[in-house]
Amino acid sequence: MPRLLHYSDIENVYDDPVRVGRLAGAIRSRSGADAVVCGSGDNTSPGVLALIERGRQALDLFRAIDADVETFGNHDFDYGPAAARGVVADAPQTWVAANVVDANGDRFAAEHVTPTTIREVDGVRLGFFGVTDPATPSLNPMAGELVFTDPYDAAEAAVADLRDRGVDHVIALSHLGGGDDELAHRVDVDVILGGHVHAERDERVAGARLLRPGANGHVIFEVEIGSDADGGIDVTRHETAQAPVAEDVVDALEGRIDAAGLDEVVTTLEEPIDRSEETVFGGECRIGNFVADAYRWSLDADVGLQNSGGIRNGPPLAGAVTVADLVSVIPFEEHVVRAEVTGAELREIFRESAAAVVDFGEPGWWHGHVSGATIQWDDDANELLDATVAGEPIDSDRRYTIATSAYLLHTDHEFPTLSEQHRIGEGGIQFEVLAAYARKFGIDAAPDGRIRRIGTNRTPREDTATGADE
Template sequence: MGPRLVHYSDVENAYDDPDRIGRLAGTLQSLDGPDALLVGTGDNTAPGVLSLVTNGRQALDLFSAVDPAFETFGNHDFDHGLDATRDVVEASPQTWLTANVRNGDGRFLADETAQWAVREVAGTRIGFVGVTAPETGAASPAAEPLTFTDPFDAVADAEAALRNAGAEYVVVLSHLGRADDDLARRSDVDVILGGHVHQRRIERVDGTLLARPGSNGHTVVTVALDGTEPTAEFKTVDDAAPDERVAGAIEDRLAETGLDEVVATVEEPISRERMDTYGGESRIGNVVADAYRWAMDTDVGLQNGGGVREDETPLSGDVTVADLVSVVPFEEPVVVAEVTGAELRTLCRQASGQVVPYGEPDWWNAHLSGLEVVWDRESRTVERLHVGGEPVDPEATYTVATTDYLLHTPVEFPVLTGTHRVDVGALQYEVLAEYARAEGIDPSVTGRVVRR
C-alpha cells in the first residue's frame, strides 16, 4: 500500500455548528495514520460567525486537534487583516505553503511559510506547492497590500524544484477554483487538490487528478498514491464519531459571544443550496435584500449571490443571531448608494453571468428587493425594469441598500463605485438580526427576477 492524502477545504461555516466541526475533526483523525498526510486548501479560517469574533482563531481548535501537514491560503483567510492571518499561521501546527503570495519584495510571511516542501510517506517522496487565486487582492480588501503573482509560473518553478529534489509525485494545494483545469493543462503535476469553488469534484484533466471536497465541512477527499495513477474518493463526515474536545471548544466560544440569541422562528425551512444563491430569485436571497432595504429605507435592496453563503442545512425552526451571521459572515457594513435609473439598468445587466464573467454564464448574481426585472437571455438585455411598481426613469435618482463590498470590488457589479456611497449603516448580520426581531422571517418568491 502506498501513501494517502486526506484533503479538506473551505471549512468556513462548519465552525458555527459544533456537531459538524466535531465530526469533521473525528473524520480527519480516523483517516490519519503513518501512511497519510492531512492537507488543507484554503478558506479554513474564515468566513463564519466565530471567525468574525475571533479573527479566525477558532480554526486553531480544529488544527491543533488533527495536526495537518500542510495548508495554503484561500481568499477569505485574509478577511480579518494581515496581522490576524499572521497570528493564525504562527499558532497553527501545519506548514503553510504559498508560492505566489508576496508582500513587498518577498514572499508573504517568508519566515513562517514555505513555497514548496517534500515529505516522505510510506517510502514515497511527495512534493507539495501551494497557490492562491490571483484575483484575491481585488476581491478581498484586507488583502490589498499583498501581490498575487501568476500561479502557473509559480507551479512550474516549484514543480521543477520538487522533481530535482526527488519527488515521485507533485501535488498542488490550490485555491484557484476553476483555474485548476488550466493549471492541469499547463503543467505536468500529478494531483491538484482544489478549493474556492464549493462544488465537489473528482476528475482527470490531461492525466492530472483534480479533486475538491466541497464546502462547510460536510465531506473530505482521500487520495491514494500507490505507484499507479492516483485515485480519489469522497468521505462524508455524517457517520463519524465526533471529537468532543473540538465540539466542546466551539460550543464554549459560541456561548461566550451571545450569538445564540433566538431572533425569529422559521416555519417553512429556507433552502441555502447553490441554486438559491446563483439561480435567480430565492427565498434566502429575498430575506437579505429585504432586510437591507428595510434597515436603510431605500428604494432598492441588493445582495450579491456569492455573499449569501450556501449550506446543505436549511434555515429552519428557532433562528439565532449565529444562524444569520452564517448567511452573510462578513465584517462589511450595509451602505446606501445613489444611482441613476440608467445605472440601475446597467447594474441589473451586470447581474447576469452572460455579461460579467463572474462564475458560470447561467448564474444570476443579484438578490433584489423593491425592484422587478425581466431579463432576456437571448438578447442579453433588461426587457422590463420597475421600482415600486413604476418603470425606471433613466434620468431619475434611486437609492440602493447593499454591502459596502460591492462599492470597492471591480469583480462584481463594476458599475458601482465608492463615489455612489451616501450613507453607512450597521454590519450585514446586525441588520439581518434587527430585521428578524422586528419583522420575523417568512419569505416567498414573488417574481422579482424573471429570466426568459
Template sequence: MAPRLVHYSDVENVYDTPERAGRLAGLLRELDADDAVLAGSGDNTSPGVLALVEDGAQALDLFDAVEPDVETFGNHEFDHGPSALRELVADSPQTWVSANVWRDRESGSRFGADAGVVPATVVEADGATVGVVGVTTARTGSINPEATDIEFGDPIAAARDALADLDADYSVVLSHLGRRDEELAREVEADAILGGHVPTERCDRVAGTLLTRPGDGGSVVVEVDLETGNGTRHRVADAPLHEGVADAMADRLAETGLNDVVGTVADPIDRAETTLFGGESRLGNFVADAYRWETGADVGLQNSGGVRTGDALSGEITAADLVSVTPFEERVVVAEVPGTALRDAFEWAASPGLGFAERGWWHAQVSGATVAWDPERHSVESVRVGGEPLADDRTYSVALSDYVLHTDDEFPSLREAHRVETAGVQYDVLVEYARENGVAPELEGRVTAVTGGTETGATER
C-alpha cells in the first residue's frame, strides 16, 4: 500500500456558511487515516466576511478540528498583512511549506521562518515517506497590496531546488500557481502537483505527473492514491457535518454585528463563476451600480474576479451577505481616464491573459456603459458610454476598486496616476446602496457577446 493525499484548496469564504464549513471539516475527518496526508494548496484562510473580522484566524477552528499535515500560501493568505499571517501560521497545527516566499531574499531571510515555515518537509504515512514542497505565484505582490513588502521568487526554480534536497519515497508539490502548473509539471520531478488559484477543477496528467485542483468555495476535496496515481473527487455537500466547526462559525458570525437585513431578493441572484465570468451578471450590475451611485461617475467598473463566488443571494439579505460579495478592505475610488485607456481596459476584459482565468471568460462588470465583445476573437466590437459611442479624445470618470489601480495584472491601462477621488470601502458602499435602493438588479444588455455576426445577451445559470 502507498499513502493517500487528501487535497483541499481555495476554500476562501466557506467559513461564512457554517454548514458548508462543518461539512468540509466532516469530509476531511472522514478521509483522514494513518495512510493519509491532508494537504492544502492556498487561499484557505481568506477572503470572506469572517476573514475580514478575524484577520483569517477563523480558519483555526477548521485546522484544529481536522489537523492537516501540510499547507502552502495562496495570494489571499496575505490579505491581512505579514504580521497577522505569521501569527496564524504559529497558531495552526500543520506544517507550512513555502520555497519561494522571502522576507528578504538577499539576506536569506525566508518569510515566516520564525513561525515555523520551511521550504519543504517530509511526512510519514502508511510506512512510507512523502516529501512536500510549497510554492506561491510570483504575481502575489501585484495582486495583493498587503504583500508588496514580501519577495516572491521564481516558483519553478524554487520547487526544483527544494525537491532536489528531499529524500523521500514520493514527492509532491503544493502549488498556488494556477495555469503554470503544467509548466511546473514539465520542469520538475514530482509524483503529484496539488494545485489551486484557478477556480475550475482538474484531475489529469501532464508529463507523467498527476495534477489536481479542487476548484474554489470548499465544494470538493480530491483524494489521490499515490500507488495508482488516480484521483477521486468527493463532494463536500454529501459529507457528514462536523457540528463543532459549524457551531464555531455560526457563533463568530453572530458576533460580527452584520446580521441586519438590508434588502429582500425574490428572484435568487446567482454567484457561480460561470455567471460572474460569462458576461453581464445581475450581481455584477448591482456592484457597478453601487459604485456609480456612491460617486456620480460616468462609469462603474468591477473586475469579475473581485466579486466572490458563493451561494445565491435569496430572501432576506443581510449586511454580511453583501460584505461577502466584495470582502476586501479596498476603497472605491474615482479615476479620470482618457477614452483610449478606457477602451483598452475593455479590450483587456475580453482577453485570455489573466493567470487564473479560463479562455472565453469576460472580466468586467459595468454600469453606465454597454460593451459588445467577441469571445472567439477575444476582442471588443463596440463601447458606448451614457448611450454615446466612446470617444478616444474624451476623459471619463470611472468608479472602481482601488485594487484595480494598484495591480498590473488586471486592467493595466488604468493606473494610480488616474485616481482623483477616494470614497468608501467597497462593501460599505454595497450595504448603503442596498439600504437606499434595495437589491433588485436585472440584466439590461450591458455586455453582449457577438459571435459569427450573432449577438447574444447574458443568461444566468
C-alpha cells in the first residue's frame, strides 16, 4: 500500500550539515518503491548557505532522498523568480503549484511546474496538487513580480481535474498555514500535507487528514494510505535526531560551507545566547535586544525595532561568533532602514507587537523587539499600559525615528502601521550591521525590562524585569 514521507520548512537546517544528513537518513531508511517523498515548501531557504548558493544547496538533499513532489513556500522565492526557476529546473522532483502565475498570467516556470501530478503506487492512483499562501508577495518582496491567485478556487479546479482523471486519493501539498482548515472544508481531499506554520499538527478536519511536521527537519511524517478495510489513513511520526547520517549529504554541504568564506570571528561569548522559537516569540530576550540595539546604533535612530519572525531559529550563539553565525540569525539581503513616525503611530506600532492585535502567528506570540524604548503590555486585556522612548513618555505629536528591517515597511502582516511612506533613509544589510556592531561592542544585550508582559497567564518568572527567557 502507498506511503507518503512528508517534510517541510527545513529552511536554515542546511547550515548544520549533520542535521541535514540525519533528515536525509531518516527519509532514506523509510523510502522504497511504495513511498512518495513529499515536500510542502520553504525547503530551499532562508539560511547562510541559501544566501550564498541562492537556494541551490537544497539540491544536495533533494537528490539524496530522490524527492518526488514538492510545492512552493514563500521563502522559496527569497532570491527572486529567476533563482527559483533555476532550482526547479535542476531538482529531481515534480513541482506542483496550482495558484502561482507570472505577471502575464502564465503559469510560473511552466516547463518545469504543473498544477497537478499523478503517481501510481502499488496499483493505487494518487493525485497531487500544490497551493501557496496568496499573501506571499507581502511576506516576501522578492516574489513581488509573481501573482498568487485564490488558492481555494485553484484547489477546486485541481481536485476536479484529478477526480476526472480517475485518481483513488487526492493529496494537497499546502503552504497555506492557517488556511489549511478552509482548504479541508472547501475541497474533497484525503490528505493535506501542510507547512508554513511551524507548529506540528496531526488531526482530521472535514474528513481530511491534516498534517504539519513543524520546522527545521526535526520530524517527518510517514502516511500509510489504505491501511485498513475502509481505505483508512495511518500516520507515524518519526523524529530525526537519532536517524542514520547520510554522509554523502554531509560532505556535499560541508564543501559548500568551506567555500563560502564566512568564518571571520567578530566577538566571543561567555554565555550562550538562545534563539529558539519559544524564546524569540516569548517577549524580551538577549538575541532580540542585540539585533534591535545594532539597528538603532547603525542609523542613530530613536528606536530600534526587529520582528520576531525575522530572527531565525537555530542553535544558540556560543563561544567564538563568526560572520556566518550572524548571517544565520537574519539570513536576508535586506537593508536596515530609517523610518519616521508620529508618537501616536509609534504607540500603535508597539501595540502591534502582540499577536492578539495583528492576528498573525500563534496565539500569545510576541512579535517585536525594541531598543531605546520600553513597553508594558497587559496580556489579559490586550492593552498597551505604558511606553517610553529614552525614558520619557511618548508624545503623540512628536516625530520619532525608527531603525528597522525594510521588510516591515513592505509587509502588511506585521506592524501594518509602518509603510513605505515612512521611509527617510537606508543603512547597511542587516547581517552586516550585526557584524559591525558585534566587532565594536561585542554582544551583551542582557534583558533590562524594556518589554514587560503582565497578566494572569504570565508566570512569575516572565513577570520579572529580566524578560521572558531569563
